[in-house]
Every structure is written in C-alpha cells, then in structure tokens.
Amino acid sequence: MRAARRLTLGLASWLVGSGCVYYNGIYNAQAEARLADANLRRDDDGEATTRFQRSAAIAETVLVRHPNSKWRNRARYIAARSGAMAAQCERAMPRLQQLLAGTTLAAGERDRSRLALASCEVRSGRSADARPRLDSMFRSGDRELARQSRIWAARAALSMGDRDAVPAYLANLDAGVLQWELISASMSAREFTRVESLLVQRARVGDYREDVTRALRELLTDGRHDAAERIVAQYDAARVRDDSRARMHYTIGDMLARTGLDSIARRHLYAARTLSQRDTVTAHEANARLALLDLKRVASLRELDTLVARQDSAVWRTSYAREIADRVLLFRLLVGRGEPERASLYLAAEIARDSLRAPRLARTLFLRIARESPTSPLVPDAWYAAALLEPDSAAAWQRRVRLDFGNSAVAARLRGEDPTDRPDFLSTPDLLTLHWTGALRIWTDSVRKLRLPPKPAGSR
Template sequence: MRLRAAALGLAVGGAVSCAYYNGMWSADHLAKEARRLEASGRDVDARSYWSRAAVKAESMVVGHPNSRWAEDALVLQGEALARSGACARAQGTLALALRSVRDGALRERAALAAAECALEQNDPVGADRELATVVQSRDGRRRSRGTWLAGRAAAARGDYVSAIDWSRRSEEPAAGALRARVLLAAGRAGEAIVLVDTLARGAVREGEWMSLLEDVSRAAGADAASGALDRLLARGRMPAGARGRLLLADADRLFAAGRTAAAAARYARVVQLVSDSVEGQRARVRRIRVLAAQADSLPDLTSARRQLERLTENGGAGAAADEAQALQSLLTRASGSVEAPGLVAFRVAELVRDSLSAPRVAAQLFLAFAAGRPSSIFAPKALVAAAALLPEERDSLLAVLDSSHAGSPYTLALRGDPSPGFVAAEDSLAQALGLEPPAAAALRVRRVAPPVPGPRGPGLDPPPAGPPAPGSP
C-alpha cells in the first residue's frame, strides 16, 4: 500500500511538473514569436502574441509560485505585459520581479521592460534609474537595447548630446532612426538627412521610416522628405504595400505644403503601384482633390466633381468612400455658389479656400460677392480675402478698399487703425453663419492686427498630430 501511494505521488508530481513545463514552454514560444513579428515590423500582431504570453506566464506564476521556473515566469509576465502596451498592469509585476528575482539576466530583462514603461509614461528619469546597470551588461543584446532606451530617455530630457552618444553605442535597428530624429530636433537637419540616406541602405522598419520622414518634413520641409523617400525607394528593397503607404503619406505632405503638381504625381504613382489596395483607393480620391485645388474656375471644379462621381459610381473609391463623399459635398456646394443667396455665397467662398484649398476659385468667389453686394458690410472683408489670395492684384484691391470702403471696420483693421466695429462685425458674421455664438463682451475700440480670414470650413483631413518627442520609438 505504501509503495502504491508513493508511486501515485510520484506520478502526480511528475504530471504537475510536466504540465508546468509545457505551460512555460508555450509562454516562451509565444514571446519568441512576438519578437520575430516585432523584428519584421508587424507591431500590432506582435502585441497580440505578447498579450497571450502574459496570460500563460501569469497562470504559471499563480499556479506554481515555488517552482524552479517561477522567476522566469514572473519576469516574462511583466515583460510581456509591457511589450503588449499594458504598462499600467505591468508595473506591479516588474516591481516585484526587481525586488525578488535573484538571477542577474532575469533582473536585466525586468529592468529593460520597466524602463520602456517609464518612457511610455513620459518619465525619462525613471527610465535612467532602471537602466543604470543594464547599459553595462555583459550580454551584448541586452546592453544594446539598454543603450538605445537610454538614448530615448536622454532625448526626452532634451539632452541631445547624450542621446546621440547612447544611440551610437546601440546596435538596435531603431538606433539610427533615433539619432536622426535627435539631430533634427537639435536643428542639425543637414546632418540628419545625410544619416537618413545612410539608413536607407540598412534594415529600418516601415513604421520607423513613416515617422522619420514626418520628422524630416517638419524640420526641413516636404521637398526634403520627398527627396529622402526617393533615395530610400531607389536603394532599399521594400514590399509594394509598404512603398504605397510611404508614397501616399509623402503625397499628403506635399499637398499640405501647396506642392500640388508633385502631390498629383505621387498619388498617380500609388495608384500605379498598388491599384486595388486601400492606399490605391485613397490615392484616386486625393488625385481629384488635387485637381480641385489646381482649378482656375468654377467649370474646373465641376469637371473634378464629375470625375469623382464616375469614380464612386464604378466603386473605385472603395475604402475611401467616406472621404469621397465629403469631397463630393464640397464640390457640389461650390458648383452652386453663383446662385447662393446672401452670406451663403461668402461661406462657400471660405469653404473653397479652406476646405478645397482652391485659392484661385476662392478669390473669384470673394470678388463676385463684393461686386454683387457692394453695400454689404462684409464686401470689404471679401476684398481683403481676395487680396490675400491674389498677390499680383493686391495693390489694386487695396486701392478699391481705400476709395470705396475707407470707413469699413475691415479696411481700418487692415491699416492697423482703431476699429470700433471690427469685433461686432466678426461676431455678426459668425452668428449669421451659425459658426459660433456672438461675442458677449461689450463693443470696444481696439487696435487689431491686419485681418486674415481664418479657416472656417471642415477639413478633408484630420488635424495634424503634434510633433513627437525625439525619443519616441
């Protein structure tokens, strides 16, 4: 009986040990796959695997806290939570690991994960604290990742010299991109662009290129970013889908910078490269948006509207159907502007200027409003708007303002003279257009800057994100 009980105990213990080993193997396997996906630039898929690895590791920690692999499971749980984007949940696990784990390699892994979470939470000082020993690790891989994270922390603190030094000491694929971003942030755009061209010969992930080219555009202009992309595509091997996404983003930057011809060429290239993709569908719609922006007259806008109608009727807009619908609505309103009553015509002129980015047509509409309603208090405002869009006619339009509307609040404000009615006129216009409530403050005499009628129309694109910190991954 005793022998049978002992044998049964050994069997049960062996089964538990085997189950634990299999669970830990599964967690490690998921983590390995997550790292592989990260290396190939598939961050979204990688986070899914990290999340699954965290669940597996946690079950090992809870079910077998005294096992020989308990420390491995605890560190992997914290590491996987951090890499999956769940830093708030990872903090307690990583803090426990750093307090209790005895193995040096495991402690370094936990410290790296804790440093990443500190950076995600905008705590570069905390990241430095976690990295103090890892940057001196005997393990080259962990040391390399540690120096890269230290570079990000230094960049977040504004210590660009240290950030460049740390990034040079790292062999992480993202270290070069970090150094380029730091150079851009430090105002050394020329050096950064040279480095970007060097990086084009290596293995930098699509996501890194997307954000890096955005940074180049912000620091040195859309043309500089476009040139860097051309050199990248000429040298590097990149799937068609990735090329299409980078080219589409480049076209958008060029369009925003007023480089409509270059933007149109980029959109055409996207359509040619990845015709049936989401990027190709968006590029088709945005090519028509460029045609609208290049329009010289209302008939040109009508032509663009008809092209868009044909595209949507044939299903060519695809994933860009909502974008096409918004553009269609604006083009339709612009086409009917000639018959628009009262201030609606002024509103349409603003939409054409601000939402369609079609300055020449907008100028014509402002001039038509002023000519058709010369006694309107807003006729001078329309002339001011037209003068801003037609620099070659500015002097003659200012002469009209002086001769026909010398006492207008808009003429006075343009000259920098006291303008008692300027605020009241602007509030009245906003109220009439249903854009904002009238000013609550009593009318007052004030000296104002020359009025530049601001954007009122809905944009076809979301507002641009603020520039990321140089240390962003």
C-alpha cells in the same frame, strides 16, 4: 512482500507525478521562455512579450498545484523572470528581489534575474536605480545578456530625458526596436534632425513601420520637405514592400497638396497610385487627391459642377473626397442664399479659397459681389479679397477701394491708418457671423441626415 510492493507503487507514483510536473509544467514554461528569448534576439518585442506571458502563466500553475515539488525553486525563477520580461512587474519584482537575496540561483540565472529586475525598475519609473545595475552587465560573457542590458540602459536614459546618452549605449548594436522608441521620443521633443538621421538608418535596412508616416507628417508640418524626401528616397532604394512605399508617397503628396505645392504633390500621388494595388484604400485616396487637385483650376460654378460630375463613385467613397463633398455642400448652400447684402456669397467665396483651395473660383465670386452688388457693405472687402488672389490687378483694385470706399475699414488699413474707428469695422464681421451661423445650422442638419443609415424596408 506487501510492504515492498507498496513502496514500489509509491515510488512509481512519485516518479510519474514528478515527471508530470516537469513535462507538463517546467518543460513547457522553459520552452516558451527560450522562444521568447529568441524573439528578443530578433528585436521582436511584441511576440517575446506574448511568449513570456505564457511562460509565466505555466510556471505559476506549477507553484499553485505542486507547492511541495522539487521543481518549486525552478518554477519561482521562471515565473519571476518571465513575468518581469512580460511587464507583469507588480508580482515579479518582489520575487526577483527574494531570489537575488538567496543562494538558489546559478550564475547565469542571477544575471538574467538582475536584468529582469532592472527592466521592471525602468517600467516603474525608477530608471536611476536601474542604470547602474545595467551598466555593470555590459561586459558579460553572455553576448545577448550584454546586448539586452545596453538596450534597457538606453531605455532608462530615454525615460530620464537623457537622449544624448542613447547612442553610446547602443554602440554598434542594430537595436531596431529601441531606435523606434528613440524616434518616437525625438518626435515628441521635436528633435527633427535626429528623427531624420534615425529614419534613414532604419530605411537602409528596409525596416518600415507605420510610425514612418507619422514622422513624415511631423517633418512636413515643420517645413522639412527635403528631410521627408530623403527618407522616402531611402526606403525606395531599399525596395521595401510596395504598399508601404505607397503609403509614404501618399502621405507626402497629401501634405504637399494641402500647402499648395501641387506639382511635387502630383509626383508623389502618382507614385502612390502606381505602387498600390488597384482596389486598395491608398489607391483610391491617391486617385481622389489627384482628381480634386484640379479644383485649383476651376474658375466658375459650371466648371465646379463638371469636375464633380466627372469623378466616379470609387473616388467619392474615399475619406478625402467625402470631406470635400461636405465642403462643396456648404459652398452650394451659401451660393444659393440670395440676400441683398451678399454676405452668404462672400462666405462661399471664402470657402472656395480656404477649404476647397479653388482660388480662381473664389476670385470670381468676390468680383461678382464687387461688380454686381454696389450697395452691399461688403464691396470694399470683396475688392480687397479679390486683389489678394490676382497680383496683376491688385494695385488697381486696391486703389479703387481707397478712392471709392475711403471711409471703410479696409481703406484705412491700406493707408496704414487705424481701422477700428470706422463704422464697418464691427458691423461687417457681425453681418458675416449672422449669415454663417444660419447656414451652418442648415448644413450640419443636412450632413447628419446624409450620414444616417438607410431605414429597413417596411419601416416608417
């Protein structure tokens, strides 16, 4: 009787223990893996990776705490497959190879293990080994397995630089995650026609990511304005979130403003401001850009002061406006330095032209040097710089340089002669460098002090 009771208690204890292994371990590990697979079907690789990590960790716990459980083989499979899909390949690959060499796996588990192993081969730089394995699974009866095999085969091709093979691997799949990877790879290779084509495809289905703004900048930097316009127009038509569209329009407006295409830039900046919530960063940046585009119209120091004073504090808190404020500070510092050669004023004119993008103000300062400081060695350079900013007067002012300053390096260049033997060919750049270095040192110290946080009350 006692022996029977001990046997019954032992059996009950075993059943309870076995149940705990299953419900607290295997069941939860499998549940996380199923949720991860569901994420993969939705192309949500980030969430899938997180869930595969949890699945692998739970299965590892079963292997450590219950080494003799009947669920051990199941735990090994889950730990290996989930670990591989979570990019934990160092531990997962040897386990997968062991499992595939044995006979414990069911047919579906074997195929999923082969896919997991191939994913690790791609991640570890062995794409040439992975591609044949993946190719063999394209016709699997498991549609999602076949889809994932194509996606990983395309990733293998990408890693090998074989971007032309990717469309064939994708076939009719709507593999958004992979298309973003292909977009990134194509940008790195400067294959901008492909970048545009892929982004238009993603735009048609309303698939927006922050990578779009990077791509727009790359396209615009390469001079592909029409391509950038087409992409944004497609996203507008797809009615993606207003804040996403605002960032795209701001990106184009910002880039076009930097290249002087102000009228088109304004259209995009107005769109960015309209689409943004009033107090968002994008709205403030768009307002700053629109306000400071008017620098192009400024022709005097008084007009510059008026424009600066007209902007409210929200504008000056934006990153772009702070950048402009730093340039204005350097500009003012140079204008205020009154040495007889007027080198600092010449440098201020260059900042107005190149950094502030205020050509009318720059022309005013160049002409001020040329007309008010006739003994300055920079006069021929000032006339020539002003001529470049005033096409209607360019011929007359250049003729003046040739007649009145015929021995200068500038006059020699205008006549098509070699300027290097002229006395001011080296002395003028040296003079500008000397004054630039001194002003820059003072400006850097001023900017640093302005950026320092305020001292606590009562401190010295």
